Amino acid sequence: TGAITLDPGYKNTGSCESAITFLDGEEGILRYRGYSIEELAEKADFLEVAYLLIFGELPNKIQLQKFNTDILDQSIVNEDMKTVLHGFPDSAHPMGVLSSLTSALTAFNPKSVNVESEEDMYKAIVKILAKFPVLAAWTLRKKNNQTLFNKDTNIGYVESLLKMMFQEGSKNYKPNKVVVNALDKLLILHADHEQNCSTSTVRIVGSSHAGLFASISAGVSALWGPLHGGANQAVIEMLEEIKADGGDTSKFIAKAKDKDDPFRLMGFGHRVYKNFDPRAKIIKKAADEVLGQLGVEDPILEIAKGLEKAALEDQYFIDRKLYPNVDFYSGIIYRAMGIPTEMFTVMFAVGRLPGWIAQWREMRLRKEPIGRPRQVYIGETHRKFKEIENR
Numbered sequence: 001t002g003a004i005t006l007d008p009g010y011k012n013t014g015s016c017e018s019a020i021t022f023l024d025g026e027e028g029i030l031r032y033r034g035y036s037i038e039e040l041a042e043k044a045d046f047l048e049v050a051y052l053l054i055f056g057e058l059p060n061k062i063q064l065q066k067f068n069t070d071i072l073d074q075s076i077v078n079e080d081m082k083t084v085l086h087g088f089p090d091s092a093h094p095m096g097v098l099s100s101l102t103s104a105l106t107a108f109n110p111k112s113v114n115v116e117s118e119e120d121m122y123k124a125i126v127k128i129l130a131k132f133p134v135l136a137a138w139t140l141r142k143k144n145n146q147t148l149f150n151k152d153t154n155i156g157y158v159e160s161l162l163k164m165m166f167q168e169g170s171k172n173y174k175p176n177k178v179v180v181n182a183l184d185k186l187l188i189l190h191a192d193h194e195q196n197c198s199t200s201t202v203r204i205v206g207s208s209h210a211g212l213f214a215s216i217s218a219g220v221s222a223l224w225g226p227l228h229g230g231a232n233q234a235v236i237e238m239l240e241e242i243k244a245d246g247g248d249t250s251k252f253i254a255k256a257k258d259k260d261d262p263f264r265l266m267g268f269g270h271r272v273y274k275n276f277d278p279r280a281k282i283i284k285k286a287a288d289e290v291l292g293q294l295g296v297e298d299p300i301l302e303i304a305k306g307l308e309k310a311a312l313e314d315q316y317f318i319d320r321k322l323y324p325n326v327d328f329y330s331g332i333i334y335r336a337m338g339i340p341t342e343m344f345t346v347m348f349a350v351g352r353l354p355g356w357i358a359q360w361r362e363m364r365l366r367k368e369p370i371g372r373p374r375q376v377y378i379g380e381t382h383r384k385f386k387e388i389e390n391r
C-alpha cells in the first residue's frame, strides 16, 4: 500500500476536484460558479443561487419558473412525519430534530434513494429543496406548541419559510419585506463553501451511494457543532455573557488567549481565510442596515463591534490571522428578525442546502469512488489473548 501521508483535519489534502465554489483564503475571495459572492448577494435571489450552484448556470426566466414549480409541486410533507416530530420533547434542540426529520424523509420517500439517472437525481433534489424548509419551520413551531402549516405556494421560497415559521391566525399574514430581503441575502452567503466539514460529510456519506436525504441529514449533524455552523448560536450566547458581565471585552479576549482555558472567541478564525472572510464583511454592513430598517437597537451589536476591534488590535489574533467569520454578525441579524437563538443553525442549514446538494450531485455525476481515508496505526502490536481470570 506504500507510505501513508498523515494530515489531521485534512489541512493540506484535497478530497476532490470541484467546479462549484472558488475560495482564495489569502485574498478573501469567494465565488459560486465563477460569480462573486458580493454580486450574487446584491443582485440574485436565493432560489436563483441554488439553481446556479446545483446546475452550473444562472437560470433564465423559463428555467427558474420550472424549477420553482417543480419545487412547489413537492412541498407537501407526509402527515405521518408530524407523528415523528411530535415524538420529540419540546426541549430538543432544533438541529437534532431537523437532522432526524431529514433522515425520516428517506423512509417516507424510499424511491429517492436509488438515483440511477440524472432524472432520478433531479426528482430527489427538488423534493429535498421543497420539504427541508417546511421541516425547518416545523422544528420551531413544535417547540412553541404552535399549529404546523404547509408551504404557501403563492409566495417566494424565503418568504414562505418565514411565513411557516411566524404565521399566527390569519392566512393573510405577510412577513416583513425587510426581513425577507435580509434573510434571502444571508442564505445566499451561506449557500456553499467548498469542502467544509458538513459538505465533506455529505460527500463522504453519499459516496457509499446512501441516498441524498441520508447524506443531507448527516450534513445537518456535522453543521450543528460549535466549531462549524453552531458558532452562530455560540456567538450570541458569548455576547450575552459579556453583556451580563458588564460589557468588558478584555476579560474574554484574555480568556481566549489563555491556552489552559478551552474558551475560544466564537465567530473568530477560519481554516481557510487568513486575511478576512468576505461574507463577514457583507454581513457586518447588513447588520447595521437591517437593524436600522427594523428600528431595532440591540446593545450586543455594540459589544460585538467593540470585541472585534479589540481582537483585531491584539497581537495574539494578529499573529494567528484570526478575523471575524460569517457567524460573527449573522446571529445579530437573525435576532433582530425575531428568530430564536436555537434556530440560528437551522437557518444556516437551509442556506447551505443547495451547496450540499450541488456537491453531492457533482460527486455522483463524476462517479467518484467511495470516501475511505487511511490511517497511521499507533496501537499495540501483536498480543496473546488473556483469559478473563488473568486480566
Ligand code: CMC
Residues within 6 Å of the ligand: 009, 196, 226, 227, 228, 229, 230, 231, 256, 257, 263, 264, 265, 266, 267, 268, 269, 270, 271, 272, 320, 322, 325, 326, 327
Ligand atoms: N479564539 C482563540 N484562539 C483561536 C481561535 C479563536 N476563535 N481560533 C483559532 N485560534 C487559535 C488556536 O488556538 C491556534 O493557536 P496556536 O497556534 O497557539 O495553537 C491557532 O489559532 C490556529 O487555530 P486552529 O484551531 O489550529 O485552526 P483550525 O483551522 O483548526 O480551526 C476554526 C478553525 C474555525 C475551527 C477555529 O478558528 C475556531 O474554533 N473558531 C471558533 C469557532 C467558529 O467561529 N467557527 C465558525 C467557523 S466559520 C463558519 C463555519 O464553518 O460554519
